[in-house]
Amino acid sequence: MNSELFIADYLETSLLDWEGKISCVLFLAGCNFRCPWCQNRKLVLEETKNQIPIKEILEKFKSKKNWIDGFVITGGEPTINRNLKKIISQIKDNNFLVKLDTNGSKFEVIKELISDGLVDSIAMDIKTSLEKEKYNKACGVEVNLSDINHTIEVLLNSNIDILFRTTAVSGIVDTDDIKKIIKIVKGKKYIVQKFVPRNTLDKNYADVKPYSEQDMKKMEEMCYAELF
Numbered sequence: 001m002n003s004e005l006f007i008a009d010y011l012e013t014s015l016l017d018w019e020g021k022i023s024c025v026l027f028l029a030g031c032n033f034r035c036p037w038c039q040n041r042k043l044v045l046e047e048t049k050n051q052i053p054i055k056e057i058l059e060k061f062k063s064k065k066n067w068i069d070g071f072v073i074t075g076g077e078p079t080i081n082r083n084l085k086k087i088i089s090q091i092k093d094n095n096f097l098v099k100l101d102t103n104g105s106k107f108e109v110i111k112e113l114i115s116d117g118l119v120d121s122i123a124m125d126i127k128t129s130l131e132k133e134k135y136n137k138a139c140g141v142e143v144n145l146s147d148i149n150h151t152i153e154v155l156l157n158s159n160i161d162i163l164f165r166t167t168a169v170s171g172i173v174d175t176d177d178i179k180k181i182i183k184i185v186k187g188k189k190y191i192v193q194k195f196v197p198r199n200t201l202d203k204n205y206a207d208v209k210p211y212s213e214q215d216m217k218k219m220e221e222m223c224y225a226e227l228f
């Protein structure tokens with residue numbers, strides 16, 4: 001049986017994907033959501049397959065240990081990959097830090113990774129306010145909101161570094177949604193990201209006008225005022 005573990009793609013070094021850290025970003029193909037504004041089409045639809053052996057990447061970094069602080073595992077949605085725990089274990093065996101990006105739909109997976117000490121940081125996307133219709137629209141599928149709520153609860157109660165984030169897509173997220181999310185994530189880091197209408201999963205979203213710099217600034221200020 002082939003026990004090799006594979007990822008879809010990687011970015012050798014990034015200063016943007018983990019605040020304050022230099023990281024190598026690993027992309028895993030496949031996602032259980034279909035957010036219409038998503039820009040990771042190839043990974044989500046698995047046009048880019050998981051075919052690069054993780055061993056190959058770890059081998060590369062063994063001799064360059066000082067280059068990076070750790071690995072960011074992103075997607076697609078990494079928690080649907082049945083080899084995720086094994087992949088992270090291999091990274092941890094090589095003494096690197098690990099950050100996981102997730103849509104929060106698989107709370108059992110996340111809970112286990114935290115309790116096994118396999119992740120040092122988690123960034124979870126909260127797509128919009130936690131109302132069924134809205135959330136389904138934002139994710140392009142029927143979402144189990146109870147699982148999302150469970151994940152948020154697990155993250156709020158964990159001692160590792162947690163970041164919640166929302167992409168401000170007009171028609172999906174407005175200032176009222178941001179206010180509601182802020183109330184839920186209080187005490188943890190939270191950022192609102194700008195939506196860039198490029199290469200979207202649903203082509204109609206390429207025509208959605210992003211919020212202006214001024215609107216984004218207002219949202220940022222609101223977060224700052226409410227959270228600190």
Ligand code: SF4
Pocket residue numbers: 031032033034035038039040044075076077103139
């Ligand atoms: S934005 Fe949505 S569809 Fe795209 S990778 Fe994230 S969860 Fe999946």
